[in-house]
Amino acid sequence: MRIGVLVKQVPATENVKIDEKTGVMMRSGAESELNPLDMYAVEEAVRIKERLGGEVVVLSMGPPSAEYAVRDALSMGCDRGFLISDRLFAGSDTLATARILSAAILKLGGFDMIFAGERATDGETGQVGPGVAARLGVSLITYVRKISDVDNFRVVAERAVEEGTEIVEAALPALITVVKEINEPRVPDLAGKIGSMFAQIPVLSGKDISINKEKVGLKGSPTRVAKVFYPKLTRNGRIIDGKDPEKAVAELIRFLKEKSIL
């Protein structure tokens, strides 16, 4: 089984604090990390390889620093990693990213299964996985909470939808996007950590993956960010003391009526 995993480097959000006066984001500590959900994608890929044999190849598109996201994935048991990086890729939106990742996947000879996170914590679009599947023309299963069965030809998976769980079967090759429920990612052992530190991570440029430079980066992206602003989070609501709980609840009921909820 040849398995690919798509991982993204994101700002380390637990370190993001908002300056209350200016509303500006203040970052402290490590600047970036492997997208948390992608660890679940890596874990599932490695588990399947451990069961069925084969190899897991991890890919990340991003600036040179995204190499660390690849190393993190390698430390969890992926066999090889590639960084897809080129100055021309800067400013890619989800369409351009899907084109780049698909071109790299094809260049590497394709995979039987490709794993991605359901969404990344920075853009939170969740559009890259389905986009890659569409581009490659492979089966797609999103929001996967469990892989029930997999062999060399097909995969059966549970996907979490609004009203419950769908059980679906897809022919391979397939791209799977995972949610947190799917597994408990392993903590890399020392050997894995050291191995990943010394691993060679080839960099694939736009030329290497033979992509049209008009179709990548800002130039190749149909969407444009026109403005970024910081929302006011503070609401200055009414806070009352609950020492007298009866009275507090009566006030709450009044509030709910005022807002025509009751």
Add this chain to the structure above:
Amino acid sequence: MGNFGGVWILAEQRNGKIRGVSYELLSWGRDIADKLQAPLVAVVLGSGLKKDAESFIFRGADEVIAVDEPPLAFDAPDAHSAVLEFLVRKHKPEVFIALATTYSRTVMPMLAVKLETGLTADCTSLDVEGGTRLLIQTRPAIGGNVMATIKTPFTKPQMATVRPGARKPPKEDKTRIGKIVFEKVPESLLKSSVKLVGFVKDETSEIPLQEADVVVAGGKGMKNAKSFEMLFEIAELLNGAVGASRQAVDMGWISYAHQIGLSGKTVNPKLYIAAGISGAVQHIAGMSSSRYIVAINKDPDANIFKVADFGITGDLFEILPLLIKALKEEGKKNERI
């Protein structure tokens, strides 16, 4: 770029039934269509749609395009996106919006890639720029810490998904009339490499969390699984759903399906009640766009009070039982009226 025109919304069905949230899109779509002076078209794919097609007209659509084929009963993403691609290439809408649900967040990105156009995820507001007719798409990013306004200036259709729960569906007006077209599409588009083999309904939540008008959420302060029963009772009384913080989920008091926040679900209800939740940024990320936020926490410095419209500093084990009692009394009063 040729004559693109019309505002489309993508309605959803599951198990042969139109999903109620789809009607919210008609509120979003009607505003945009009026600003663009363009027709509003509801598009729906599925099986057995005849009986429901009119409901979109009653709620504000000028036209319905339905593709009614048994293989489309299941939301197979390849078949659904192929059929939508066919329809878009044929009719060339200027704007195409859908909900940020599991269905549309799967199908729309595939469609956007096939059409090589832009798609803006999970918008909280949409507007039209006068003159250019461009769609102004506003969405939160980085856990709601930042808002971005996005345009799709060069390609059409301009596509976006919007948060469910943000708008109310328009009222039904059975006198409205409009065109209903059942389109035929090439058979080859209906083929899928993904098939449904089973469905397990979630029995704990009658109303999907992301679509509920009221969300009653609990955190680590709830102390145990048993006390979540209070939240389920309140949710039932208010016709809502139950949510939780990651701590509560990690403790195993409630399943991950209920987790709200950065690594869980994003909700947008009219009322959000947070009981025993400290209000970590990652939690706020999933609920800060709620219309009204009520917080109950014994720590007066808890961050959740900063985003609360109404807060009670106190012990939830005293307050929640009284709230249940009060809500029951309110319910009785309403019965008498």
